[in-house]
Amino acid sequence: GDGAGVTTERLLNAEKTPQEWLTYGGTYDEQRYARLSQIDKKNADELGIAWTYDLATSRGVEATPIIVDGVMYLTGAWSIVYALDAKTGKELWVYDPKVSGEAAAKSCCDVINRGVAVYGDKVYVGVFDGRLEALDAKTGKLVWSTVTVDQSKPYTITGAPRIVKGRVLIGNSGSEFGVRGYVSAYDAETGALDWRFFITPNPDKKPDGAASDEAFARLGNDTWGDEGAWKTDGGGGTAWDSIVYDQVNDTVLVGTGNASPFNPKIRDPKGNGDNLFLSSILALDADTGAYKWHFQTTPRDMWDYTATQSIILADLPLGKDGAKRRVVMQAPKNGFFYVLDAATGEFISGAPFAHQTWATGLDDKGRPIENPAARDSEAGFLAIPAPSGAHNWHPMAYNPDTGLVYLPAQQMAQFVQDRPVDRTNPMRWNPGYDFAAGLPPTYPAGTLEEVRKNLTGTLMAWDPVVQKPAWVYPHSGPFNGGLLTTETGLVFQGDIKGYFMALDGSTGQKLWGMNLKSGIQAAPSTYEIDGEQYVAVATGWGGSWALNWGFAWDKAVAPDVGRVFVFKLGGKGTVPDPMQDTVEKTPKAEPIKDAALVQKGFVHYAENCMVCHGPLAISSGVLPDLRWSYVSASKEGFHDVVINGALSDNGMISFAKHLSADDAEAVRAYVLDQAWLAVKNGDASAPSKPEAPKTN
Ligand SMILES: O=C(O)c1cc(C(=O)O)c2c(n1)C(=O)C(=O)c1cc(C(=O)O)[nH]c1-2
Numbered sequence: 001g002d003g004a005g006v007t008t009e010r011l012l013n014a015e016k017t018p019q020e021w022l023t024y025g026g027t028y029d030e031q032r033y034a035r036l037s038q039i040d041k042k043n044a045d046e047l048g049i050a051w052t053y054d055l056a057t058s059r060g061v062e063a064t065p066i067i068v069d070g071v072m073y074l075t076g077a078w079s080i081v082y083a084l085d086a087k088t089g090k091e092l093w094v095y096d097p098k099v100s101g102e103a104a105a106k107s108c109c110d111v112i113n114r115g116v117a118v119y120g121d122k123v124y125v126g127v128f129d130g131r132l133e134a135l136d137a138k139t140g141k142l143v144w145s146t147v148t149v150d151q152s153k154p155y156t157i158t159g160a161p162r163i164v165k166g167r168v169l170i171g172n173s174g175s176e177f178g179v180r181g182y183v184s185a186y187d188a189e190t191g192a193l194d195w196r197f198f199i200t201p202n203p204d205k206k207p208d209g210a211a212s213d214e215a216f217a218r219l220g221n222d223t224w225g226d227e228g229a230w231k232t233d234g235g236g237g238t239a240w241d242s243i244v245y246d247q248v249n250d251t252v253l254v255g256t257g258n259a260s261p262f263n264p265k266i267r268d269p270k271g272n273g274d275n276l277f278l279s280s281i282l283a284l285d286a287d288t289g290a291y292k293w294h295f296q297t298t299p300r301d302m303w304d305y306t307a308t309q310s311i312i313l314a315d316l317p318l319g320k321d322g323a324k325r326r327v328v329m330q331a332p333k334n335g336f337f338y339v340l341d342a343a344t345g346e347f348i349s350g351a352p353f354a355h356q357t358w359a360t361g362l363d364d365k366g367r368p369i370e371n372p373a374a375r376d377s378e379a380g381f382l383a384i385p386a387p388s389g390a391h392n393w394h395p396m397a398y399n400p401d402t403g404l405v406y407l408p409a410q411q412m413a414q415f416v417q418d419r420p421v422d423r424t425n426p427m428r429w430n431p432g433y434d435f436a437a438g439l440p441p442t443y444p445a446g447t448l449e450e451v452r453k454n455l456t457g458t459l460m461a462w463d464p465v466v467q468k469p470a471w472v473y474p475h476s477g478p479f480n481g482g483l484l485t486t487e488t489g490l491v492f493q494g495d496i497k498g499y500f501m502a503l504d505g506s507t508g509q510k511l512w513g514m515n516l517k518s519g520i521q522a523a524p525s526t527y528e529i530d531g532e533q534y535v536a537v538a539t540g541w542g543g544s545w546a547l548n549w550g551f552a553w554d555k556a557v558a559p560d561v562g563r564v565f566v567f568k569l570g571g572k573g574t575v576p577d578p579m580q581d582t583v584e585k586t587p588k589a590e591p592i593k594d595a596a597l598v599q600k601g602f603v604h605y606a607e608n609c610m611v612c613h614g615p616l617a618i619s620s621g622v623l624p625d626l627r628w629s630y631v632s633a634s635k636e637g638f639h640d641v642v643i644n645g646a647l648s649d650n651g652m653i654s655f656a657k658h659l660s661a662d663d664a665e666a667v668r669a670y671v672l673d674q675a676w677l678a679v680k681n682g683d684a685s686a687p688s689k690p691e692a693p694k695t696n
C-alpha cells in the first residue's frame with residue numbers, strides 16, 4: 001500500500017472522527033453512536049436517497065457498511081466484498097471468494113455475512129467456508145488467505161472480523177450441527193495464528209496448547225461430565241457474532257453461543273454442571289488470549305440461548321452523585337438485560353426485557369432462577385423466548401446523551417420436546433430434540449397457533465440504569481434491523497418489511513420513514529463527506545428467520561434483491577422497482593393420493609428440508625417455495641435434484657446419503673400435498689387446465 005491506512009491509533013480514537021465509520025460497531029465501544037449533527041429532529045423529514053447500489057443477491061444481507069477515507073466497504077451474501085465510492089456509490093471493486101454450494105449446505109441461517117474489518121491498507125473478511133482473508137483495500141486483490149477451521153466439520157463463518165492491536169480476531173458458527181467453538185487472533189500483516197481460545201473443553205479434558213488451557217484446567221473441565229455427545233459434537237459455544245475490544249481494560253470480550261447438542265441429556269448425560277463457557281460473556285487478555293473473567297447468562301443451556309448478541313461498553317452514571325462506572329451491556333437471547341462491571345465481570349444488575357417462561361428472575365449474582373418445568377423436556381415445554389431469542393444478532397445501540405439503549409426486541413415461542421431423534425446426519429440441525437419433526441400433527445393441539453400468536457417485535461428504548469423500558473415502538477413482527485443513534489438524539493432502524501425510519505430517541509416518535517421494498521435486517525451507519533452527512537443501510541431479506549420460519553410470513557414480505565441505500569438531506573434518488581416474482585403460485589403436478597406416503601414425506605421433509613425451505617413447506621421467498629417449484633412436477637426431476645444433486649452449485653446438495661429414492665418421492669408427495677392444501681385454503685390457485693373441447 002501507499003500509506004499506513006487505518007492505524008491502531010485511529011481505531012483507538014474513532015470517536016473523534018465521526019465522519020468515518022471505522023469498525024463494525026462504529027468505535028471499539030460498539031455503541032453505534034455518532035457525533036454527527038447535520039441531520040436532526042427538525043430536518044429528518046427532508047431525508048432522501050443520495051444513491052443506491054445493487055448487491056445482486058436475493059439472500060440475506062447483514063453487513064454494517066464501514067466507511068474509511070471516502071470508501072464504503074461491506075459484504076453481501078456468500079461473503080462477497082464490495083468497495084464503493086461512499087459519496088457517489090460508484091463501484092470500485094468486488095471480491096468474490098467463491099464459496100461452494102457444498103459449504104453453503106452447512107448454514108444454519110443462510111449464507112449471510114456481517115461485514116468486513118479494515119486495517120492498514122487491507123480489508124479483512126471471514127468467508128463462509130471458514131477462510132479468513134486479507135484483501136488489498138485499493139484493488140480488492142487477495143493478499144493472504146488462511147483456513148481457520150477443520151473444513152470436514154460443519155463449521156461456517158458469518159461474523160465480522162475485529163482488529164485489536166494489529167491482530168484480526170475471528171470466531172465461527174455451527175452449534176446447531178455439532179462443532180467446538182473458538183475464537184482466534186491472527187497477525188493482520190501475515191495471517192499467522194497468534195492465539196486461540198476454545199469455548200468448550202478438549203474432548204479428553206487435556207490441554208490443547210491454546211490460550212484456553214489454564215481456564216479449562218482451573219474452571220471449565222469440571223463443569224462437564226466425562227461422557228456424552230459433547231465429546232464428539234464439540235459442545236458448541238460458537239462465537240459467531242460479538243467480539244468487542246475494551247481499550248480501557250485492554251480486554252477482548254467475546255459473546256459465546258449455545259450448547260451443541262441442545263439437549264443436555266444427550267450432550268452431558270452424567271454431568272450436572274454449568275457447561276462453561278457456553279452462553280457467556282468471556283473476557284480475554286488482548287495480547288495473549290488468556291482468561292480474565294466470564295459471566296454465564298444461561299448455565300447448562302438447552303434452549304439455544306446464545307450470548308453472542310451485541311456487547312456495548314459504556315460509562316454509566318451508577319455511582320454516588322452520578323459517578324460513572326465502566327460497564328458491559330448485553331441483551332442475549334434469554335430475555336434478560338445485563339449490566340456488568342467491565343473490569344471484573346461483576347454482576348451489577350439485570351432485568352427481563354421480554355416475556356419469559358423459562359426463568360422467573362435472577363438471583364443477586366445474576367444467575368437465572370429457572371422454572372422447573374422448563375427442563376422437563378419429555379413432557380414438552382413451550383419455551384419463550386424461542387431459539388430465535390428475545391433479541392437475536394441485530395445490533396443494539398447506546399446513546400450517552402439520552403442514556404438509553406435501543407434494542408430490537410422480540411417475542412417468539414418454540415415447543416421443545418425430548419423424543420428419540422436420529423442424529424446420524426452431520427449436515428442437518430442436530431439439537432437432540434424432536435425440534436424439526438415435531439411440528440403438527442405430532443405437537444399437542446394448539447401449539448402452532450400458540451407459536452404464531454407469539455410473533456411480535458419492537459424497538460425498545462431501554463434505560464440500563466433503572467433497568468426498565470423508557471418507550472416501546474411496536475413492529476409488525478420479529479427480526480427487525482439493527483440500530484444507529486446520533487448526537488442529535490435520532491435513532492435509525494429498518495424493519496423486516498423494508499421500512500426504514502428515523503425516530504426521536506427520547507420519545508419514540510417517528511419523524512421520517514421510507515419504504516425500501518426489501519426486508520431490512522442490517523444496522524445502518526453514518527458518515528460525512530464534503531460537509532454532507534450520510535446514513536447508509538443495506539437491505540436484504542434472509543437470515544435465520546426468513547429461512548427457517550417463513551410460514552409466518554408467506555404473505556407479508558416480498559423478497560427482493562439486496563441493496564445499499566444511502567440517504568442525505570435533500571437527496572432526490574428513488575427506490576428501484578422490486579424484482580418481479582415470476583413464480584406462479586400453483587401446484588405443478590396432481591396430488592399423490594397416498595396418505596402413508598405423504599406422512600412419511602412429512603417426517604423426512606421436517607428432518608431434512610425444513611430449516612432451509614420452511615416449516616410446512618412454506619418458504620418465505622429466500623429459497624424457492626417447493627410447493628410452486630417445477631422441480632416437484634415429476635418424480636424424475638425431483639430425484640435429479642434431491643438425490644443426484646443437480647442444483648448443488650446453489651447450495652442444494654445431494655441428499656443421497658440420507659434419503660433413498662423412495663424417501664425423495666415421499667417428500668415430493670408431501671410437498672404436493674401442501675401445495676394442494678394451499679389451493680383448498682384459498683392461498684393459491686389450481687393450475688389452469690387446457691379448456692375441454694366444446695361439444696354441442
Ligand atoms: O450456533 C451457531 O453457531 C449459530 C450461528 C449463527 C450464524 O452464524 O448466523 C446463528 C445462530 N447460531 C443462531 O442461533 C441464530 O439464531 C442465528 C440467527 C442468525 C441470522 O443471521 O439471522 N444467525 C444465527
Ligand SMILES: [Ca+2]
Nearest residue numbers: 175176257258
Ligand atoms: Ca445457535
